[in-house]
Amino acid sequence: MDTFYNRIARYTRLFSYVVLAMTFLALIVFIGQSHADTVALGQNGQSAPPANNGGAGTCKSMYVNNLALAAGQSANNRIYGELCNPRYGASQTVELLVAGLTYDYQYWDWPSTSQNPQGSQDYSAVRYFTGYYNPAGIGYSTFSIDRIGIGLSSHPVSTDVNLASNTYILHQIVSRLKAGLIGNTKFHRxxxxxxxxGSRVSLTEAATYHDVNGVVLTGALHDQNPNVTTIAPAIEASSDPAFASMNLDSGYLTNGPGSIQAAFYYKPGTYSDANVIAYNNQIKQTMTVSELVNLKAALTSTLSRQINVPVLLVVGQEDLLSCVDAVNCSSSATVYQEEASFYSPQAQLQVRVIPNTGHDLNLHYSAHTxxxxxxxxxxxxxxxxxxxDA
Incomplete structure (x- = not known):
């Protein structure tokens, strides 16, 4: 018999089913939105590819648009970058990570191609700096970029991709980070x-514009092996199948066969990982003739003495480009003795030499050191x- 109370019970069950279904649907929508939030839109409406969230709290891919190569020129270039924050949210300090020739942002957030035999989980500086390995969760925000002429960033004519344009673009990015125009976060430092x-570009930016709070220079000393171009021979990028479809002019170069392992890694299989080197060859990027010409010009005592914020130099003891046939890298003290005169007292220069490590410090078994x-x-x-703050 369909009593009043039976009808109430049926309506109650039906209402419960509706609520459950709506809750489930809302959960699906929430998950979808959460995933989509890792992709930021550029100002021109074009979406950037998803970020490689290397264990940081949150990472967003984005383009920084409307950048000029020099003061007074048209602001028609863009830089690709990945902004990552610690688990507790954006820090008040952002580390602006600038890779070297033929590397994009992945140098700082390397995909996990293998496990480090010494117990480290991966080769991601981003994961480390954002505090993933810190039990207290203390970490920095990081913004790792593809420099001009690299990866997903603009590729102007090669003669315009040089130390000066790299420096001016980096200055614009520093200004926008401080103004809150990148990632909707106003960074204090x-x-x-x-x-x-990338160290040479960072040094030049800090010495020229005095708008940063500290500088870390890795894999770059004032003296360098005079045989750099022989150690790391380059070829025209257009002759490499990886870049053949990009219509790059002849001033764009890339690593020649075998040069990555020979120049950047120390004793593969013992102190560096063959899987990392293999992936490095797959994702190598470009450089320009103008940048190669600027390699030495970027490091002069006149320039580096203009830096008035703390400076840390880090170099691999077996760095074939900076140490062998150039600087005595047997200890931090010997490198400091060589470098100290190039910096002002305000730089409070500190030097660290990483043993059993080649040029690519981020990509050796010693990376976490x-x-x-x-x-x-x-x-x-x-x-x-x-x-x-102290």
Missing amino acids: VLLIGHSF TYATIMRWALAHVAPRSDL
């Missing part, structure tokens, strides 16, 4: 961290939050 040619060295120095000189 910017710490430049460069590698190789390099990351920890940089992290300790950074916490002491450019804290991630104001409450940690």
